[in-house]
Amino acid sequence: xxxxxxxxxxxxxxxxxxxxxxxxxxxxxxxxxxxxxxxxxxxxxxxxxxxxxxxxxxxxxxxxxxxxxxxxxxxxxxxxxxxxxxxxxxxxxxxxxxxxxxxxxxxxxxxxxxxxxxxxxxxxxxxxxxxxxxxxxxxxxxxxxxxxxxxxxxxxxxxxxxxxxxxxxxxxxxxxxxxxxxxxxxxxxxxxxxxxxxxxxxxxxxxxxxxxxxxxxxxxxxxxxxxxxxxxxxxx
Amino acid sequence: xxxxxxxxxxxxxxxxxxxxxxxxxxxxxxxxxxxxxxxxxxxxxxxxxxxxxxxxxxxxxxxxxxxxxxxxxxxxxxxxxxxxxxxxxxxxxxxxxxxxxxxxxxxxxxxxxxxxxxxxxxxxxxxxxxxxxxxxxxxxxxxxxxxxxxxxxxxxxxxxxxxxxxxxxxxxxxxxxxxxxxxxxxxxxxxxxxxxxxxxxxxxxxxxxxxxxxxxxxxxxxxxxxxxxxxxxxxxxxxxxxxxxxxxxxxxxxxxxxxxxxxxxxxxxxxxxxxxxxxxxxxxxxxxxxxxxxxxxxxxxxxxxxxxxxxxxxxxxxxxxxxxxxxxxxxxxxxxxxxxxxxxxxxxxxxxxxxxxxxxxxxxxxxxxxxxxxxxxxxxxxxxxxxxxxxxxxxxxxxxxxxxxxxxxxxxxx
Numbered sequence: 001x002x003x004x005x006x007x008x009x010x011x012x013x014x015x016x017x018x019x020x021x022x023x024x025x026x027x028x029x030x031x032x033x034x035x036x037x038x039x040x041x042x043x044x045x046x047x048x049x050x051x052x053x054x055x056x057x058x059x060x061x062x063x064x065x066x067x068x069x070x071x072x073x074x075x076x077x078x079x080x081x082x083x084x085x086x087x088x089x090x091x092x093x094x095x096x097x098x099x100x101x102x103x104x105x106x107x108x109x110x111x112x113x114x115x116x117x118x119x120x121x122x123x124x125x126x127x128x129x130x131x132x133x134x135x136x137x138x139x140x141x142x143x144x145x146x147x148x149x150x151x152x153x154x155x156x157x158x159x160x161x162x163x164x165x166x167x168x169x170x171x172x173x174x175x176x177x178x179x180x181x182x183x184x185x186x187x188x189x190x191x192x193x194x195x196x197x198x199x200x201x202x203x204x205x206x207x208x209x210x211x212x213x214x215x216x217x218x219x220x221x222x223x224x225x226x227x228x229x230x231x232x233x234x235x236x
Numbered sequence: 237x238x239x240x241x242x243x244x245x246x247x248x249x250x251x252x253x254x255x256x257x258x259x260x261x262x263x264x265x266x267x268x269x270x271x272x273x274x275x276x277x278x279x280x281x282x283x284x285x286x287x288x289x290x291x292x293x294x295x296x297x298x299x300x301x302x303x304x305x306x307x308x309x310x311x312x313x314x315x316x317x318x319x320x321x322x323x324x325x326x327x328x329x330x331x332x333x334x335x336x337x338x339x340x341x342x343x344x345x346x347x348x349x350x351x352x353x354x355x356x357x358x359x360x361x362x363x364x365x366x367x368x369x370x371x372x373x374x375x376x377x378x379x380x381x382x383x384x385x386x387x388x389x390x391x392x393x394x395x396x397x398x399x400x401x402x403x404x405x406x407x408x409x410x411x412x413x414x415x416x417x418x419x420x421x422x423x424x425x426x427x428x429x430x431x432x433x434x435x436x437x438x439x440x441x442x443x444x445x446x447x448x449x450x451x452x453x454x455x456x457x458x459x460x461x462x463x464x465x466x467x468x469x470x471x472x473x474x475x476x477x478x479x480x481x482x483x484x485x486x487x488x489x490x491x492x493x494x495x496x497x498x499x500x501x502x503x504x505x506x507x508x509x510x511x512x513x514x515x516x517x518x519x520x521x522x523x524x525x526x527x528x529x530x531x532x533x534x535x536x537x538x539x540x541x542x543x544x545x546x547x548x549x550x551x552x553x554x555x556x557x558x559x560x561x562x563x564x565x566x567x568x569x570x571x572x573x574x575x576x577x578x579x580x581x582x583x584x585x586x587x588x589x590x591x592x593x594x595x596x597x598x599x600x601x602x603x604x605x606x607x608x609x610x611x612x613x614x615x616x617x618x619x620x621x622x623x624x625x626x627x628x629x630x631x632x633x634x635x636x637x638x639x640x641x642x643x644x645x646x647x648x649x650x
Contacts, residue, residue: 081559
């Protein structure tokens, strides 16, 4: 269970104070697929950074599966990110000179799991995104859609509670984007909680809940009616 | 993070940027190979100089006229060109009666032009006694040395160093030939074995040895000695013998106040220790120059690592996002620097050793001074240690900079 209570985040940008989030509160239950939307500067990326333990709120209480961010050290936050969270980024963030296997292995090397026990987890994660035949290909040689699937495999390899996806289809064509969203949807159906940040309505509609931000405040928080019927949908 | 994973990650980082890694190592390779070469030159020079001092004989004590004020390394007045006439035959006779003295050879020296037929040369001649040959390890290659009776009878005989013999006689046999020195004729009775350059740069192959009485009376017109070389009896400790010699000469010269000594005594150990000091200073000096190049190499590493940290900002952000702590990032970048400098050190040692080996073969072709190159295990261990330490010291700043990056800022970096 993710609980955000009156989360406020303030920055200074070249001396000018900015309030990126203004007393934002909500709960996300295990197994939900939540889209966070909003125009540029609405605070959606800031919210994602706080939810994923990469940043701390200026005030308010944020609890991730019983662990409150205010009580944890930076090293604790890193450990929780490693064991309980998975990340998918818009620009993939793969090590292009390393193989798919090495990229997917990365979270495991920070989890202290012995190298001998990693292989099966890595291969399973690569298989789940349909890239088994590319296991030992350099990541830089893959297409955009394949790169994002590698990134999803990397996000899955530690079997996290929550997957955070920040504009995962932003750099992809619509066919590749559809594949990625299908994978995320399947993962959600398999029990993973997914928190997706996007500015694309058709991507957001894969989720079952939408949180729309405007000027650092929640404008809309509602359950979604699925637009896709029997796998037919927007990407055609 | 396990150390093996840190190591693998660091090696992958190095492997994925081969040119950058090679450039990073270059400074260390040059620094370490210069440390190896210069330490080797220092050690070889030390070895050469010390073996020259030891080569002049063993258990030697030198007596020169004139007092030495201050340190035992200060030079006596006679060495500085002041003529002091106090060291005379009575001193030698008294010293020869000392049980701690095996042999004593007085010496007088002068410079003159030596002529044989159309050949001539300026040389230093030494008047001495037959004991000199045994004391100073001067072996006769051909002919004979002069004897006590040659000395007493004022026979005009001469023993030539190998080089001056070649200069005057070329391929001819010098034995029995007559040379002229200050308008006096001397019959060559012996040629010395080649001996090379002695300590303090004295050319031991370019001298002419004459009976001392003849040299004193007919060449120099003096009745005192320039120095006395004594071979001490090794049944006594050298300091005891030195003490005995001091008291014998004081007694002869009627000196009661040690501050008024008119002579100085040096042992071979004094010379060894003086030369040892000089060569040690030289080695330290040479090695310091090499270390400066290593520091420059280290700064090069720091620069390239800093660029690498900037270049890999996104990677750092990603690693932090997926769970790397500051310590993990610090460890990875530091390990990269240490692996690079360690590898650079090993290559530097190989390169330095190669240069030393080539120089050894080259010097063997052109020099006859017995210069041998020494590559000590110590310098190799020191080089590996220093290069690794360079990586640690100069890698820590970039590594720390990398570890303190905020994951959000790092991921946003374009």
